[in-house]
Amino acid sequence: MTGTVQVQLDLSNPQSHLVGVQLSFEAPHQKQRVSLPGWTPGSYLIRDYVKQLEGLKAHQLGQALSITRTDPASWCLEADPAGGPVTITYAVMATELTVRTCHMDQDHGFLALAAVVLEVEGKRWHPHQLRCHLPQNWSAFVPLPQEPTGAWLASDLDHLIDSPIEAGPHQEHRFAVHGVPHRWVTWFADPATEAWFVGRHPEFFNDVEQICRACCRLMGQSVPASSDYLFILHLLDEGYGGLEHDDSTVLVYGRRNLEAENGYRKLLQLIAHEYFHQWNVRRLTPAELRPIDYQRATVIPTLWFAEGVTSYLDQLLPLQAGLTAAGDYFKDLGEDLSRYLLSPGRQVQTLRESSEEAWVKLYKADAYSASSQISYYLKGAVVSLCLDLHLRRHHSSLATVMRSLWQSHGRHRRGYQEADLFAAFEAEVPGLAALLGRWLTDVDDPDCSGYLLDVGLALEPEMSSHPWTGMTTRQDAGRLVVQRVQRHSPAERAGLMVGDELIGLAGQRLTQPDQIPALLQAEQNQPLLMARRSALRELTLCSAPPHPKRYVLAPVATVSAAQQAAQEAWLQQRAG
Incomplete structure (x- = not known):
């Protein structure tokens, strides 16, 4: 297609963790600039994806092009706008397993395309066609319309970058929400987890559908915002997180979390959070993100x-x-x-x-x-x-x-x-x-x-049974070290800082964090022996009276009819 950027990704050698990338396009400029995004929308941190890129080369009709690096993530090619397609090749190391980076091994591949695809100056708003070369028995799961040839077509670069890729020998589950097709694919990092999860939660996909419907009801919509939605879940031994996209989401959740009493409920809340983002953030968007600047913080x-609104509602949605x-x-x-x-x-x-x-x-x-x-x-x-x-x-x-x-x-x-x-x-x-x-x-x-x-x-405090110091400690290679010091706390006034080694308190040798509370005396000066950069020091610690260790939300002693009615309307998100 004229004007279309052709993107080919080679995942055929997953044990190398290297993704081969080839871009082909008609160069609109003689001095053709290309650049790799520095961050991915939804995760507000400059990540310098270019550190994973290697071996960049460019050719035009078989002739190597001169390449000049203009900044750490940008290059300028000397091309002939009338000389035929330019082809750029390079590789991306995929070894970081998060929802916003790339990871590939013998079991699966996951690509956040902001870390993979170069932006071609003058081609951002042109269609981008995507092809993937995969190992045998692998499939690619991509939230883009697929052509009869097997390629996927993005309307522009933003559409492509907003389309994460999960690949592997995974099973895909399909369901509909108000007639809109939805797909779900899970990478079970531990194969034994799949049977455990399915056996423990046979109702899972029905629950997901109910959450999707609840999101539509809350927004007063008869159908989801997306016309075709993909869920990707990485079910690991541990982990938690998600990243939203227009027509998909990528979730990370840990089996250890699921084994907790509230683990399944927390997974449903995570799903609700990311799914609701297709309205709030992805389409109802801060003006500062239109258009997105992939190179700098905004x-x-x-x-x-x-x-914040999404985090508040994600707990209510499974209830509704x-x-x-x-x-x-x-x-x-x-x-x-x-x-x-x-x-x-x-x-x-x-x-x-x-x-x-x-x-x-x-x-x-x-x-x-x-x-x-x-x-x-x-x-x-x-x-x-x-x-x-x-x-x-x-x-x-x-x-x-x-x-x-x-x-x-x-x-x-x-x-x-x-x-x-x-x-x-x-x-x-x-x-x-x-x-x-x-x-x-x-x-x-x-x-x-x-x-x-x-x-x-009512929100009621539960007081600690021990005096307050404002510090936490941990063991490190047999030493008891300060992990955190709160501002304006007794520990800060005593002169402690993170990394200090605690040796003794009130004449007693310290080796374990749980020794400290029993030795504390509120509002009394106590000698504290510590070491910093191998030098011993004796400080004076004066603990404060006990502080709240947590707050508990509970019904008031007597709930009036008006309060009860207001509570029911609130929990079901009906107008009062």
């Missing part, structure tokens, strides 16, 4: 809405699908609220800052991050809860706002600005935009307790 002040109980939802919500209230960084970083700084903070956390930042997923979910319950006080709901934004922006793929979100909330409840503005720019907590009381719930 400040996105509304990531809290993209991920009839797959979990209200008590389980209260437990999960309480755990998230507890995690939020026990995060000291929420008193330092605002929610808007968390969104804007995602590229340099959330995905680059270190031992001190908990004291200086808060996840826009976590606080975004807390603010979404408060928004929903505030709207319900005025006979509206968060779902109503989502449906309004879908009609005004999402269905037309019209990117929204922060001001559009404010306007949508203000249209439902006058004054809510100003309140939301404070929640985004202040470090003060929203009034969660007051909103929860509306639906007959």
Whole structure:
């Protein structure tokens, strides 16, 4: 096809972990620039995929072309625009097993195409045809329309990059949601896990379908946003995560997680989270991501809405699908609220800052991050809860706002600005935009307790039985070392820092983390012997009285009829 970029991927030698790549195209420029994306949409971190690329060469009608590297991930080719197709070849090392990178071995191959396919300057908005050369008995699962020849056709480069590839000798399960075809493929990293999973969860695909239907109901839609959807699951021994795409999602989940009491419920919530993204994020999209700049970080002040709203709803969706109980939802919500209230960084970083700084903070956390930042997923979910319950006080709901934004922006793929979100909330409840503005720019907590009381719930602290130091420890090669030091804590005032070796406290030798609580005396100076860079030091530790170790969400002692009615409407996401 004239103007089409031909992409061929060779996965035929999986034990080498090298994916062969060939691009063919008519060069629109004499000095033809090509570049590899630095990140993949949905995962806000510059990943420098080019570090996995090797052996780049270019030819035109059999003649080698001069190649000049113009920056670490870009090259300039000396081509003849009238001299016939240009062919570029290179290889990509596929050894990193995440939802946003590439991994290939004898059992399967997974490709996040932002890490694989070069952008040809002048061809971004042209069709890209994809072919895969696979080992015998392997199949490729791709969320793109397939041609009779076996090739897949993307409308442009963005469409291609948004299409992850899973390949292997896998079985595919097909089902429909309101008449829309859906496919599911699982890579079981341990073959024994497949029989274990199927035997333990024979109802799984029916449950997935019910979650998909619940997402449609919440958005007030008769069909999903995608017209053909692919789920890819990597069921490993351990792991957790997902990445959303227009017409697919890639999930990672661990068998060890599944074996936990709440493991299956958490898997359903992960599925709900990523599936709901086909509305919120993929089509109802921040304006800053239209178009996507694959080479640089883009400040996105509304990531809290993209991920926080979705994180709040992903726990409700299995409940609305009839797959979990209200008590389980209260437990999960309480755990998230507890995690939020026990995060000291929420008193330092605002929610808007968390969104804007995602590229340099959330995905680059270190031992001190908990004291200086808060996840826009976590606080975004807390603010979404408060928004929903505030709207319900005025006979509206968060779902109503989502449906309004879908009609005004999402269905037309019209990117929204922060001001559009404010306007949508203000249209439902006058004054809510100003309140939301404070929640985004202040470090003060929203009034969660007051909103929860509306639906007959209370968040109660459970106090620790030991004095508080604000530090955690771990064993490292037989030593007891400091793992974390909270800001403004007794441990920080004593002079401790991450990596210090603890040797003795109050005259007692320290070897295990669980020794420390029993030795602490609140509000008393105690000698602490430690070592830093091989030098011994004696510090003075003065522990604080016990702090909450967690918060528990439970019904109030007496639930009124109004509270009960409000709770039922909230749990089923009906307008109040």
